[in-house]
Amino acid sequence: MTPTITAFERSPDRGRGLARDMRVRWAFEEVGRPYDVRLVSFGAMKEPAHRALHPFGQIPTYEEGDFVLFESGAIVFHIAERHAGLLPDDANARARAITWMFAALNTVEPPILDLQNTRLLEGDESWFEQRLPAVEDRIRVRLGELSVHRASRHRRGE
Ligand SMILES: N[C@@H](CCC(=O)N[C@@H](CS)C(=O)NCC(=O)O)C(=O)O
Known part of the structure; x- marks a missing residue:
C-alpha cells in the first residue's frame, strides 16, 4: 500500500521546502519509494479528524492503512528501517x-x-x-x- 503523508496546503515559507514534510519526502526519494501527499489547511490541522492522526495538530503525518505515525524523525526512521539505502547494515x-x-x-x-x-x-x-x-x-x-x-x-x- 502506498503511504500517505500530510503537508501544508499553503506553506508559510511560500513553498521553499522548510516545512518538516520535506525530510519525509526526501527519505522516500532516497529509498525510491512512492508516496501520496494530502494537503491540509491550518484550520483542518486543528480539527479532531487530523488530531486523531497527530495529537498536536501538526504536519507531517504518515498513514499506511490503519497504521499512523507522527513526528518527522519517527517517520524518517520508520522509512529507513523498512527500506535499504538510508541506514547501514553494520x-x-x-x-x-x-x-x-x-x-x-x-x-x-x-x-x-x-x-x-x-x-x-x-x-x-x-x-x-x-x-x-x-x-x-x-x-x-x-x-x-x-x-x-x-x-x-x-x-x-x-
Ligand atoms: N517535532 C515535530 C514538529 C512538527 C511541526 O512543528 N510541524 C509544523 C510544520 S514544520 C506545523 O505543523 N506547524 C503548524 C502548527 O504547529 O500549528 C516534527 O518533527 O514532526
Whole structure:
C-alpha cells in the first residue's frame, strides 16, 4: 500500500521546502519509494479528524492503512528501517547513524527553531533586538562545534 503523508496546503515559507514534510519526502526519494501527499489547511490541522492522526495538530503525518505515525524523525526512521539505502547494515554504524538523527532533532534543530520563533512570534516585542544576538549566537556555537568535530575526524582519517 502506498503511504500517505500530510503537508501544508499553503506553506508559510511560500513553498521553499522548510516545512518538516520535506525530510519525509526526501527519505522516500532516497529509498525510491512512492508516496501520496494530502494537503491540509491550518484550520483542518486543528480539527479532531487530523488530531486523531497527530495529537498536536501538526504536519507531517504518515498513514499506511490503519497504521499512523507522527513526528518527522519517527517517520524518517520508520522509512529507513523498512527500506535499504538510508541506514547501514553494520550494527555499530547503524547506531552511529541513529545517534546523528537524534542529534539533528534534539541538539541542532532547537536553537535554529528558536531563531525562527523569535523572528516570527517576538518581532514586535520591545526586547526583540536585545534578545536576537544571543539567539543567533547559540546557532553559531552549535554549528561551530559540528565543524570542529568534523575537522578532528578528518585529521584522524575517519
Ligand atoms: N517535532 C515535530 C514538529 C512538527 C511541526 O512543528 N510541524 C509544523 C510544520 S514544520 C506545523 O505543523 N506547524 C503548524 C502548527 O504547529 O500549528 C516534527 O518533527 O514532526
